[in-house]
Amino acid sequence: APIPPPDLKSCSKAHINDKEEVSYSCCPPIPSDMDSVPYYKFPSMPKLRIRPAAHAADEEYIAKYQLATSRMRELDKDPFDPLGFKQQANIHCAYCNGAYKIGGKELQVHFSWLFFPFHRWYLYFYERILGSLINDPTFGLPYWNWDHPKGMRIPPMFDREGSSLYDARRNQSHRNGTIIDLGFFGTEVQTTQLQQMTNNLTIMYRQMITNAPCPLLFFGQPYPLGTDPSPGMGTIENIPHTPAHIWVGSRPDENNVKHGEDMGNFYSAGLDPLFYSHHANVDRMWSEWKALGGKRRDLTHKDWLNSEFFFYDENRNPFRVKVRDCLDSKKMGFDYAPMPTPWRNFKP
Numbered sequence: 211a212p213i214p215p216p217d218l219k220s221c222s223k224a225h226i227n228d229k230e231e232v233s234y235s236c237c238p239p240i241p242s243d244m245d246s247v248p249y250y251k252f253p254s255m256p257k258l259r260i261r262p263a264a265h266a267a268d269e270e271y272i273a274k275y276q277l278a279t280s281r282m283r284e285l286d287k288d289p290f291d292p293l294g295f296k297q298q299a300n301i302h303c304a305y306c307n308g309a310y311k312i313g314g315k316e317l318q319v320h321f322s323w324l325f326f327p328f329h330r331w332y333l334y335f336y337e338r339i340l341g342s343l344i345n346d347p348t349f350g351l352p353y354w355n356w357d358h359p360k361g362m363r364i365p366p367m368f369d370r371e372g373s374s375l376y377d378a379r380r381n382q383s384h385r386n387g388t389i390i391d392l393g394f395f396g397t398e399v400q401t402t403q404l405q406q407m408t409n410n411l412t413i414m415y416r417q418m419i420t421n422a423p424c425p426l427l428f429f430g431q432p433y434p435l436g437t438d439p440s441p442g443m444g445t446i447e448n449i450p451h452t453p454a455h456i457w458v459g460s461r462p463d464e465n466n467v468k469h470g471e472d473m474g475n476f477y478s479a480g481l482d483p484l485f486y487s488h489h490a491n492v493d494r495m496w497s498e499w500k501a502l503g504g505k506r507r508d509l510t511h512k513d514w515l516n517s518e519f520f521f522y523d524e525n526r527n528p529f530r531v532k533v534r535d536c537l538d539s540k541k542m543g544f545d546y547a548p549m550p551t552p553w554r555n556f557k558p
């Protein structure tokens with residue numbers, strides 16, 4: 211059977227690891243009619259939202275996005291407003307750090323085939339909330355284009371101190387144009403910028419093409435109701451998705467944090483605005499992978515298609531959503547501004 215939406219009434223303390231709890235509650239406000247939360251229907255879409263590459267966005271766009279994000283941060287004045295920035299970040303904490311139980315086991319949306327659809331829905335609502343805060347129904351989240359040499363650094367709009375898009379809890383030595391290592395698991399390698407970019411493109415080829423010839427390898431292993439969480443990651447979730455988190459988050463010895471906060475840990479990752487652009491590119495890889503053709507198609511298992519999540523929309527209405535309704539981004543009302551994908555030619 212598919213994974214049903216979490217029961218918010220049983221939402222409990224999240225934990226960082228086996229020993230440590232998250233010190234605050236990550237649970238969302240419980241809707242008054244929790245037992246009859248309706249299925250989401252797509253609102254009419256006047257125009258596709260086009261998500262731009264973050265490094266290529268112009269100042270006008272950056273100003274809009276900054277404004278939307280600072281308005282979202284202002285909503286934190288009411289800690290129970292589901293549209294507040296912290297509440298939005300807590301969605302990730304609740305779904306990923308064991309706050310929900312499903313069929314007697316902890317719900318975990320990583321390390322399995324739920325990874326891509328969960329994050330796609332999460333960003334879908336996040337983007338709509340930002341758009342509504344600036345009255346722009348065409349607002350599209352920027353994507354961090356780390357699969358292209360021009361995007362292989364923290365996009366400058368996120369690296370301006372004092373901006374609503376900045377987060378001080380990052381690895382300070384990875385700022386100011388440092389080239390990302392898409393295979394980063396904590397060890398710095400000394401190499402030239404050119405060599406690092408080449409390595410990254412080779413990693414992309416391997417994870418998108420060589421190692422992901424069929425759906426389960428790309429999406430991750432089956433996770434039906436009643437089975438243990440975390441059956442196995444898909445290629446992109448493993449690398450470069452996880453390395454990018456670790457590369458952005460604090461080192462163990464800085465910022466007075468212990469667990470790689472913010473980006474380097476599930477419970478805190480959503481507190482960094484860069485998280486949503488990182489995931490926009492992860493999501494874009496889903497579309498790019500399908501565009502490679504052949505056997506590279508969506509899964510057809512019913513337990514995947516009918517798995518469900520719970521989200522608040524931009525009008526603070528609660529909804530349940532199904533995986534099957536998020537397979538085509540254009541049907542959801544958004545698409546990605548095209549960028550070349552040079553990794554396609556980086557066969558090792």
Ligand code: C2O
Nearest residue numbers: 302306320451455
């Ligand atoms: Cu839900 Cu990038 O992790």
